[in-house]
Amino acid sequence: MTHRRDPDPGAVLDLHRVTFRREGTEILHGIDLRVDPGERWALLGPNGAGKSTILGFCGAVEHPTSGTVDVLGRRIGRVELQALRREIGHVNPRHAVRSAITAREVVLTGLTGTLETVMRWAPTSAQIDRADAMLDLVGLEDRREVVWPTMSQGERGRALIARALVSDPRLLLLDEPTTGLDVAAREQFLETLDDLSEHHPELTTVLVTHHLEELPASTTHAVVIAHGAIVSAGAASEVVTTEVISRAFEHPIEVTREGGRWGARAKRRERAAS
Ligand SMILES: Nc1ncnc2c1ncn2[C@@H]1O[C@H](COP(=O)(O)OP(=O)(O)OP(=O)(O)O)[C@@H](O)[C@H]1O
Numbered sequence: 001m002t003h004r005r006d007p008d009p010g011a012v013l014d015l016h017r018v019t020f021r022r023e024g025t026e027i028l029h030g031i032d033l034r035v036d037p038g039e040r041w042a043l044l045g046p047n048g049a050g051k052s053t054i055l056g057f058c059g060a061v062e063h064p065t066s067g068t069v070d071v072l073g074r075r076i077g078r079v080e081l082q083a084l085r086r087e088i089g090h091v092n093p094r095h096a097v098r099s100a101i102t103a104r105e106v107v108l109t110g111l112t113g114t115l116e117t118v119m120r121w122a123p124t125s126a127q128i129d130r131a132d133a134m135l136d137l138v139g140l141e142d143r144r145e146v147v148w149p150t151m152s153q154g155e156r157g158r159a160l161i162a163r164a165l166v167s168d169p170r171l172l173l174l175d176e177p178t179t180g181l182d183v184a185a186r187e188q189f190l191e192t193l194d195d196l197s198e199h200h201p202e203l204t205t206v207l208v209t210h211h212l213e214e215l216p217a218s219t220t221h222a223v224v225i226a227h228g229a230i231v232s233a234g235a236a237s238e239v240v241t242t243e244v245i246s247r248a249f250e251h252p253i254e255v256t257r258e259g260g261r262w263g264a265r266a267k268r269r270e271r272a273a274s
Contacts, residue, residue, distance in 0.1 A: 007070035012037055012171055012204040013058055018067035020053055020228075027053055028228045030067070035221070037170070038201050042215050042236065043208045045225040046249050051208045052175070054225070058206055059173050060084040072170055086113065089164030089172040093157060093179045100147040103140055103159045107131040110163035127166075134162035137199065138192050154185025158192055165196075174207040178214045186214065194218045212240060217260030224248045 008014055013035035020028040028050050035041055043051050056062035057069045060081045069076040072087055089110070097106060097115060105117050108131050112118045123131070135144055138158035143151070151159065157177060164172055174193075178186045196203065197218035209215065215222075215236075222240050223233040226248040232239045240262055242255045252267040 005068070007068075007073050007075050009073035010037075011035065011070065012039070012072060013206070014068075014070040015054075015057060015064075016068045016070075018057065018064045018069060020050075020062070021065040026065075026228065028064075031225075031228075031230060033223055033230070033233060035204060035206065037204055039204055040197055040216070040218050040220045041204075041206045042219050042222040042240070043206055043225070044210075044212070044222060044240070044245075044248070045231075047210070049225045049248075050228045051225060055173060055175055055206065055208055058171070059088055059090055086167065087169055087171070089167065089169035091157075091160045091164045091172065091174045091177050093160070093175070093177055095160055097148045100149055102145050102147055103135060103151065103155070103162075104128070104131050104144045106148060106159050107134055107162045107166050110166040131162070131166055134165050135159070137165070137196070138162045139188070152185065153180050154182070154188055157181060157185070157189050161192060161196070165200075170202075170204060172203055172205045174205060176208055176210070176214075178209070178211075190214070190216045212245070212255065212262040212264040215240070215262050226250075 011034050013033065015031050015033040018028055018031040019026060031054065043054060045051050057064065058071065060071050060076060063076055071084055074084055099116055101117055108123050108127065109115060109117060111127060112121055132144060135141060138161050140155060140158055143155060178189055181189060193216040219236045221234060222236045224231045224239055224244055231248045232244045240255060242253065245255050245264065246253045254265045254267055256263040
């Protein structure tokens, strides 16, 4: 009989030999990954590599087919996922608010875990203060009463961070959070994440992206995956390199780092002489 380790309460995420199968196809093939408190991870890899699937484990949404997934010291499959999810903040730019609720109300939906304001639920004054403090944190102190349809994409992105933080999660997941932002809004958003890491050093984050330019300078660790397996994982400065990224994307890509930020440029492949 194989020995089954108990969850390590010190780890925020601990994936051990995780495989995942969907419709007869194995999508992940033995993922090992440990994330400790206060670390800021980037999850990188080409389309279809398995990033969203891994993020689904981190968010206590999916069960592995085999192996173990421990989130915040609790094992998926042994605990009630709904309760665990309340301790995880999720920033998803595809978050669809349909009604004209204010930035403050959007943040308060993070307490009810809903998209819209819940009927017959009224926040306490402490909860409103908390929502306002989170709006201040993301630089929206002057935009509390602005309604969602009139907010810019950049403001919406920052409001969604405030929404994710309002319930004081220990883990924050960011799923391609800068999608759809123009270059200025993207820079403001990344600055917000850098400020967050300064003001909340104990918070752990995992950010998924396809683009190295979208990594905040405060990123400490990275895991690069391709074809459902880890290509490299560890300190960001050692993982986000020309060699690893070129291998994962199966294309020669030159990775640069300047002022803490990463950049990537695809090199042209040699063409056969005609
Ligand atoms: N419901 C499903 N049924 C079968 N295969 C699936 C299903 N969902 C995802 N897959 C496959 O699993 C693999 C990993 O998908 P996943 O969405 O995790 O990748 P990803 O790295 O997030 O991709 P992208 O960058 O395109 O969002 C892909 O090959 C995908 O086609």
